[in-house]
Amino acid sequence: MLVEINGNRLSIEVYGDRPGAPTIIAHHGAPGLGSLAEPRASFGRLADAYRVVVFDARGSGASEGNEPFTHEQWVADVEGIRQWLGVEPVIMAGGSYGGFIAMEYAIAHPGRVGALVLRDTSADNANQDLAVRNAATSSRVAIDPGKLDRIMSGTVRDDDDLRDCWTEILPLYDHDYDPAKVAERAAATPYRHRTHNFAFAVNQPGYDVKDRLPRISAPTLVTVGRHDWITPVACSEVIAELIPDARLVVFEKSGHSPQVEEAELFEATVREFLEKIYRAA
Template sequence: MRNTAFEDRGTGAPLLLVHGHPFNRTLWQPQTEHFAAAGHRVIVPDLRGYGDTPPAGDHTTLDVFARDLAALLDRLGVEHCTVGGLSMGAQIALEFYRLFPDRVTALVLAAGSARADTEPARRLRRTTADRLLREGMTAYADETLPKMVCRDTLQTRPDVNRHVLAMMDTTDPAGAAAALRGRAERPDYLPLLPRITVPTLIVVGRHDAYTPVAEAELMHRHLPDSRLAVIEAAGHLPNLEQESAFNAALGDFLAATTLARSGGSPG
């Protein structure tokens, strides 16, 4: 997609971060600022239909998102990078690896699940898509916030709550509906996991209501070169709810993968 909106900050090893539904690239604001200052080139796009990138069609599957990202990297002259995503973004990261394995130096899968939807889950995504087109995003955002973040965040982080609500409430319903319909058809990525040859960081909030710790542990068991970070006092959005802990886990992982590629040792 030629008109993908994005932010490109910093210099160094490129790190592509993919937001989830129904958010935009500001989901990664704490990581964009931190890792750009720490010597990384951080690329954060708005997926089609989200943020400042317009929707295109009424049905957007994960491979479409992945090809949009590849096209953006081509525009930016980035041949290889670490690819990270959260929730739907984690599934897009897996799809990106499936399509373009030679372009991925490492993976970051946050608040994700590798399994395909069950039939009831597929029906719910489609009925939710229809609802968003009828009603808009506001009621959906209000209902969803307590599931997106944990109780501690709701009670102690009004800044995070406002940010999450603003992202959801300003999402284009047409883009969100198209993604929900496409995501309902996503494949089962479990068979892919043992074939992933790059280092992978799996991150999950201790109180994630959508993709619980058991889902992260399942991916960890199937991924041959993976590490698992469980972020305490966080729900589905650990990168916002506990940004320091998330950044520490991601920073350690990026340092280790850089060291491994250089052939060094911890000393």
């Protein structure tokens, strides 16, 4: 469904009808490339015990793209969704770039977050240099430096160029490389280059929430794939060290997407984490 949130129509899907069930709001990654399909696949499995809300962020997927595409606006849109749902607190979840927004939402609205679930993300922009080095030294494929630079710096020329650059780096993401899956994923991606460019050229250079992470009081689960090239394990270790009593889980047979590559284990890990919190409550 399309719901107007803060003057912008967002594509939102809600799963689970168990009365009184805690609500999960899950934020996808890759602004301008990601969509609700990713969190729907990974968190939709929990709809038997939770109400699961997934959406295309402003400027991504099937949602409208009214500027600005700032972190502040995306956080405000999450809060608008929470108000539209009429619930608090919520379980806030986010993977990759969506983890940036999940952490910033938990910092901005501490009383409205009952638990925080993060996946393959970073507390600052240090992952950018790490990712470029990992891509350049990959033994899997030879990455075109120009395409890597355009997508990482937010200087792609148009949607077709974004598609070309995205297809170039996709082989780096999974633990086990399957060219057919890469082609399928590239074909299924919704391309919105203006959103992507703003996120990586404007937002990313100044992104750093490390000094604010100790303010997060919600129980936090930090998950990451051992072989993640773009937000390596070290990034998640920093988050887990800075958020009080955060739990870090590393998935040994995954790249950037343990929710896909080790789906059953990822689901079981999230369920166990949340059940302890809500059983106690």
